[in-house]
Amino acid sequence: MNTIQTRLTAAAMISLACLVAGCNPAVKSTTVVIEVPAPIVQVEMLCPISGEPVTIDDEAAYIESFVVYCKGRENARQFASLDAKQRGKLGAAQVLPQKGIANTTCPLTGETLTAWASPVVYEGTVIGFASVSDANQFRALKADRKAKMIADWKASSGA
Secondary structure, X not given: OOEEEEEEEHXXXXXXXXXXXXXXXXXXXXXXXXXXXXXXXXXXEEOOOOOOEEOOOOEXXXXXXXXXXXXXXXXXXXXXXXXXXXXXXXXXHHHHHHHOOOOOEOOOOOOEOOOOOEXXXXXXXXXXXXXXXXXXXXXXXXXXXXXXXXXXXXXHHOO
């Protein structure tokens, strides 16, 4: 998995804590590594209405707080006027990468993911589920059942 590593020295962490608490403890110089999942960088985006290539300089529409770029204001308006189910289908190609989701089918139901997919971090990887209830059902499984489900899903989907 790709990660971005942020290094903070113990001194920096203690200094931050001391700013809040107003203390001055002895400082050791050790390094703490915090791993943060790297977002999926989208190389090419297509307008969900016209299918034309778009960039971040094009018109924006939104699904929840996620940006969906459209070619021109009319396409952005048309996208925004669609019902939620249709926006979810058409916006998935741009929204799923923003959520860090690389898969396109739900491991639990086998459904094609939409922009409304719910991300779950499993063993350092973000996996998308078709709904929040599917994600919660997966979270509730014991570790061995989770591992078996993911292995079966990867085998059947070629992931």
